Amino acid sequence: MIITTGDRPLTEVAARAERLAERLGVPYAPRGNQSMSKLLSRYGDEEALVVLLQGVRLLRPDRPQLQFHPSMGFVRAKRVLKGESDPMLEAAGMVPGDSVLDCTAGLGADALLFAVHGGERSSVTALESSLPLYALLTEGMAHYASGLVEVDAALRRINVVHSNHLDYLRSLPDNSVDIVYFDPMFREPLEDSAGISPLRAYANSDSLSAESVSEAVRAARKAVVLKEKRGSGEFGRLGFAELLRPGTKTSYGVITIDQRS
Ligand SMILES: C[S@@+](CC[C@H](N)C(=O)[O-])C[C@H]1O[C@@H](n2cnc3c(N)ncnc32)[C@H](O)[C@@H]1O
Incomplete structure (x- = not known):
């Protein structure tokens, strides 16, 4: 690059x-x-x-161009700022001030939501293992102008780190972050997911490992959350309870950490 x-x-x-x-x-x-x-x-x-x-883009002659843009993340962020609920935040049980480790940053839409809802007292770290995507994200988060002060401030608060999540999780002390979040590339892509298809060309599409989940459970204080295709076998394979939502093609799975142990 x-x-x-x-x-x-x-x-x-x-x-x-x-x-x-x-x-x-x-x-x-x-x-x-x-x-x-x-x-x-x-x-x-x-x-x-x-x-x-005020922006940044990734180009390869043989692949679709990818521009940093919070897209649906911006729409969801505006709803959260109006006090509306968001299924990801509900699945995570996140309250303002919580710390979040987003293990699969992508284009940062979910990290943005965590930062908007978490507010100034929260900390959000977003990990991305693909160097081109990390470069796009770190530059985009620092300079993108959305037109909304609260959204720009939330983008600037996100700590973007170039790392494979397993290496990063292994380095964390026990019970050191409130919520750990995974949104890996789906095992079977959703055909109509326009937001994700350009990203696919640059993304790490490895499946989520049981070891990463177990390290996440060790590091988390409240919950570990997985987003996957509705009904995906990944929830069962990795020990997540799938929260079914009517009329949606994706689900969140949760491992709630028992805080008494
Ligand atoms: C489906 S996308 C995430 C989309 C993201 N939640 C968003 O809101 O834009 C998955 C991302 O995780 C990254 N990824 C996959 N495995 C990873 C790993 N082991 N460590 C860090 N990042 C990883 C991929 O490169 C890809 O960018």
Whole structure:
């Protein structure tokens, strides 16, 4: 992956792109007047992260372009800000101030919801193992402008970490985070999930391991939550109780931590 900017970037945007490249240890490619395909072939690479004034996108000639955008996360965040409920937050039993570890950050929509509902006293850490997706997310969370102050503030509060969740979970002390959340790539994709299909090309699609769940249970104080396709065998295989919701194609499964033990 190389990191570049759009045509004729502001100095501040070029500096941001350069800093990000340095932090990630990947080449910074000044854009000049070059087309993206020329730039990629000059660097002998096939993937570019393009830093823009208020956004960021991921490009590969053979794959759909992926832009940082909280999409449904923004719609859900607005509902939560109005005091409406959200099934994920209910499944997690999250109250403002709780700490959350989102083990499968993706485009950060769920992490945004946790940060909006959790408020300023909460802490939300979002882990992403794919380097291009991590780069998209860390830059997007830091600079995306949604038009809503509360949403932008929540995006900026999320601590995005490039890590495989099993390694990260193993490093955590017992009972150190209120909620641990998993939303892995579904074993059988939902055909009409427009939000997730462009992400699939860049994502880690490994199945969730029993060891990750057991480390999550050790680290969690309140609950471990799994999102999967409704009726998925993953709930039973990994020990989650599926919460069925009428008329939905996805479900949340929960392992509630017994706080007396
Ligand atoms: C279905 S997406 C998550 C979508 C996310 N909940 C959202 O709201 O945008 C799953 C993400 O988890 C990442 N992932 C899968 N396995 C992982 C692992 N072991 N550690 C960290 N991230 C992982 C994938 O790369 C992908 O980006």
